[in-house]
Amino acid sequence: MxxxxxxxxxxxxxxxxxxxxxxxxxxxxxxxxxxxxxxxxxxxxxxxxxxNQRAIQFLQGKSHTIGVILPELSESFFSAAISGIEDIAYKRNYTVLLAQSHDDQDREKLLVEKMKTQRVDGLLISVSKTTSTYEHFEALKKLNIPIVFFDRIPPIKNIHFVASNLETGTYEAVNFLLKKGHRTIGMINGPSTLVASAERKNGYIKAMTSQRLKFDPSLIVGCDLSDQGTKEAMDTLLHHKRKPTAIVTFNDYVALFAIRHARSLQIKINEDLDFVSYANLPIINYMDYTPIASVEQFPYKQGKKAANILLDLINKPRNDSGTEQAYFNIVVESELVINQSK
Structure with missing residues (x-):
C-alpha cells in the first residue's frame, strides 16, 4: 500500500x-x-x-488558529488567563498557538512576526513590561489581523482590550488601609510603560485626597517588578522621612519580594508594616507572612472575554464601507479580597 x-x-x-x-x-x-x-x-x-486541511484553510482564507503572547506562563495569573482563552477556543473550534515574551520587547516583536508567518487569524496579547514602541502591532492591523489586548494594555488609541479596573481596586485598597488607621502609605508601582501603573497611581491619589490627606508623590516608587528592583524600592520607602506603616505592592509576587526583604531587616510584618497587593494569586496561601488584602483581577474571566471578542472579530463580515470601526473596551471590575487570617 x-x-x-x-x-x-x-x-x-x-x-x-x-x-x-x-x-x-x-x-x-x-x-x-x-x-x-x-x-x-x-x-x-x-x-x-x-x-486536506491546508487546502480547506486556503479556500476559506482562515487557519482557525489564534495566537496568544503572554509575559510569563509560569505566573499563575497568566496560567488562569490562558485557561479561559483555551476554553473559549475549544468551544468555538479554534486552536491556540501560545508563546511567551518573558517580559522582553524585542522577543515580543519577534513573536508577533512569527505569529504573522504562521498565518494566525487573530492575536491575543498582554504586553511585556519593557514594551515602549508599538509599530509591530500596526503591521498586523494593516494585514487585517485583529488584535485584542488583555490585562497589560499599551497606551495607544483605537485598540480592542479587556482589563481589570485597577483604579477602583486601588482606591478600595488604600481606603481599606486608611480605615485601619494608616496615614503614611507607600506604593511600589510598576514600570511607567504600563497603563496599569498609571491606574494604580490614580486610585492611590483619589483615595488619599478623598480623606483630605495631602498626596506625597515621593511615597510612590516605581520598579521593574524583579526581586532586586523590589528591594531597591523598599529601601527607598523605608528610608523615607515619613516612613510608611503600610505599603501597596504592584502584585503578589512583588509583595513576596518586599515582605522577604522587610523580614531580613527585622521588620515585623502585619505589626510594624502592613501590605496590600494585587491579583489574589494562590501563591499567597503558601506565604509565611501574607498581604492583609489583595485586589482580585479575575484573569480567567479576562481571558474568556478577550477570546470571545477576538473570535467575533475574526468571524464578522468584513466592513468595506469605509466607516470607522467600533472598538471593544471591556473593563472587568476588580474586588478587594481581605485575608481573613490577619
Missing part, C-alpha cells in the same frame, strides 16, 4: 463519478442523493481518507 494520503480524485475514479460529486457527498450537500453519499463515505473510510 502507498503511504501517500488518499485524495478525492482517487475516490472519484474508483466510483466512476466526478470529483465535485465526491466533495459534495463528503460535505452532505443536499444536491447529492443518500445512496451516493453512503457509497462515497464508505469508500473514504476504507481508504482512511482525511480532508
Amino acid at each position: 502507498s503511504d501517500k494520503p488518499t485524495t478525492i480524485k482517487e475516490i472519484a475514479k474508483l466510483l466512476n463519478i466526478s470529483v465535485s460529486t465526491v466533495s459534495r457527498a463528503l460535505n452532505d450537500h443536499s444536491s447529492i442523493g443518500l445512496i451516493t453519499k453512503m457509497r462515497v463515505k464508505k469508500l473514504a473510510a476504507e481508504l482512511n481518507y482525511e480532508p
